[in-house]
Amino acid sequence: EDVSGDSIRRRFLDFYASRGHKVLPSASLVPEDPTVLLTIAGMLQFKPVFLGKVPREVPCATTAQRCIRTNDLENVGRTARHHTFFEMLGNFSFGDYFKREAIRWAWELSTVEFGLPADRVWVSIYQDDDEAFEIWKNEVGVPVERIKRMGEADNFWTSGPTGPCGPCSELYYDFYPERGTGDDVDLGDDSRFIEFYNLVFMQYNKTEEGLLEPLKQKNIDTGLGLERIAQILQKVPNNYETDLIYPIIAKVLELANISYDSADEKAKTSLKVIADHMRAVVYLISDGVVPSNIGRGYVVRRLIRRAVRKGKSLGIDGDGKGSLKGAFLPTVAEKVIEMSAYIDSDVKQKSPRILEEIRQEELHFKKTLERGEKLLDQKLLDALSTSDKTPCISGKDAFILYDTYGFPVEITAEVAEERGVSIDMDGFEVEMENQRRQSQAAHNVVKLTVEDGDDITRDIDDTEFLGYDSLSARAVVKS
Ligand code: ATP
Ligand code: MG
Ligand code: MG
Numbered sequence: 351e352d353v354s355g356d357s358i359r360r361r362f363l364d365f366y367a368s369r370g371h372k373v374l375p376s377a378s379l380v381p382e383d384p385t386v387l388l389t390i391a392g393m394l395q396f397k398p399v400f401l402g403k404v405p406r407e408v409p410c411a412t413t414a415q416r417c418i419r420t421n422d423l424e425n426v427g428r429t430a431r432h433h434t435f436f437e438m439l440g441n442f443s444f445g446d447y448f449k450r451e452a453i454r455w456a457w458e459l460s461t462v463e464f465g466l467p468a469d470r471v472w473v474s475i476y477q478d479d480d481e482a483f484e485i486w487k488n489e490v491g492v493p494v495e496r497i498k499r500m501g502e503a504d505n506f507w508t509s510g511p512t513g514p515c516g517p518c519s520e521l522y523y524d525f526y527p528e529r530g531t532g533d534d535v536d537l538g539d540d541s542r543f544i545e546f547y548n549l550v551f552m553q554y555n556k557t558e559e560g561l562l563e564p565l566k567q568k569n570i571d572t573g574l575g576l577e578r579i580a581q582i583l584q585k586v587p588n589n590y591e592t593d594l595i596y597p598i599i600a601k602v603l604e605l606a607n608i609s610y611d612s613a614d615e616k617a618k619t620s621l622k623v624i625a626d627h628m629r630a631v632v633y634l635i636s637d638g639v640v641p642s643n644i645g646r647g648y649v650v651r652r653l654i655r656r657a658v659r660k661g662k663s664l665g666i667d668g669d670g671k672g673s674l675k676g677a678f679l680p681t682v683a684e685k686v687i688e689m690s691a692y693i694d695s696d697v698k699q700k701s702p703r704i705l706e707e708i709r710q711e712e713l714h715f716k717k718t719l720e721r722g723e724k725l726l727d728q729k730l731l732d733a734l735s736t737s738d739k740t741p742c743i744s745g746k747d748a749f750i751l752y753d754t755y756g757f758p759v760e761i762t763a764e765v766a767e768e769r770g771v772s773i774d775m776d777g778f779e780v781e782m783e784n785q786r787r788q789s790q791a792a793h794n795v796v797k798l799t800v801e802d803g804d805d806i807t808r809d810i811d812d813t814e815f816l817g818y819d820s821l822s823a824r825a826v827v828k829s
């Protein structure tokens with residue numbers, strides 16, 4: 351049986367196509383919805399249909415949607431299951447079928463099409479969704495001990511502060527069924543479970559005032575993480591070792607001249623971060639986002655810069671192939687592009703521009719790094735030579751590094767943390783605030799929250815990178 355990522359994607363789409371769904375292409379990572387920064391889920395392109403603002407073209411559809419979630423940035427490489435870039439497989443009903451069919455098909459897909467053993471699949475439901483409980487228990491036959499009622503944080507899905515939303519039911523895979531059942535079993539325990547499929551019973555619109563208005567029709571919105579189901583079916587320990595991502599890691603290993611098996615945990619994290627971030631960067635640039643200092647462009651810039659530093663920590667010099675002046679990320683990106691056919695068929699044709707953007711940003715940042723690193727080193731030594739038990743870099747110094755040397759504060763923090771030094775973030779904020787007040791520049795910040803209430807632009811706003819040479823570059827950026 352073929353369990354390659356490409357075949358899993360195909361089988362998902364075929365499964366729903368043969369149940370009356372129209373197969374539609376992935377939408378861009380840059381949503382049409384002006385209130386949203388980036389495409390975080392498959393439902394975004396259908397938001398106006400769910401809200402009843404545009405008539406449906408088909409009763410139900412299925413997609414493989416490329417997604418970006420910057421709220422998971424810190425999780426990349428730390429958990430086995432989070433990426434900034436991933437593909438969400440989805441089936442959608444626009445006032446057509448509802449809970450019963452969505453649940454039964456999700457079960458059939460998981461246990462028959464993908465062949466997961468029924469006793470390894472657990473489900474969660476929204477605390478008072480008795481209807482979902484009845485369907486899982488009586489129609490599907492899931493034993494009650496593997497149905498967990500959960501609260502709003504996990505089982506009430508909203509795409510943002512306002513908009514279509516509803517209770518959801520999720521499917522989890524159990525890696526250790528021998529650990530048994532019981533009230534104390536926690537589906538959030540990621541040493542045992544992985545959430546792979548979320549079924550949202552989209553029947554409300556959340557208004558500005560926070561009220562839940564019933565929608566005209568009841569909809570279905572689902573998301574199944576391709577890399578996660580691939581991890582399960584390919585029986586590998588994490589998403590990164592699936593055929594969807596590992597070839598990119600292999601390319602980085604080659605450039606670093608090391609082997610995966612001999613890499614320690616820190617090096618493995620670096621490998622995963624580079625592979626993840628380069629996927630995100632390639633698809634973001636393909637969808638028209640280029641590195642800059644604000645909004646989406648800052649996301650790309652930050653991802654590239656983080657990847658550059660991780661490359662350095664793996665000992666990759668220059669282009670990794672002998673030229674100390676070159677850039678290595680374009681070589682990694684080439685691999686991503688080679689694997690892009692079913693994710694975004696336009697990428698190959700745009701490849702020269704994508705590679706050039708990445709090359710320039712990498713080389714630019716490396717110069718910045720060289721200049722700032724001396725100062726940062728000095729500040730770290732100063733901090734470590736105090737008798738302070740918790741050595742710390744002042745907000746003012748972090749601000750100078752940021753403002754004059756172009757060190758994004760999260761990079762300063764990351765370097766410092768490696769040496770056991772912290773950053774006075776409150777002090778840094780004060781400096782930022784002063785500068786903001788002085789410059790009176792308009793802030794181009796697009797708001798986006800995901801279901802757990804994480805404001806992904808909070809991060810971006812706090813660390814907005816204003817330029818290499820504080821005065822000249824800022825004038826350009828802000829004009
Ligand atoms: P988690 O609790 O693991 O963070 P989630 O509840 O935030 O996931 P949903 O918003 O329910 O995720 O998205 C639907 C599906 O998309 C998830 O069940 C998962 O399979 C996949 N998914 C979500 N976030 C990521 C991510 N950062 N990387 C890879 N897959 C993801
Ligand atoms: Mg999440
Ligand atoms: Mg979850």
Ligand code: MG
Binds near residue numbers: 504545548
């Ligand atoms: Mg979920």
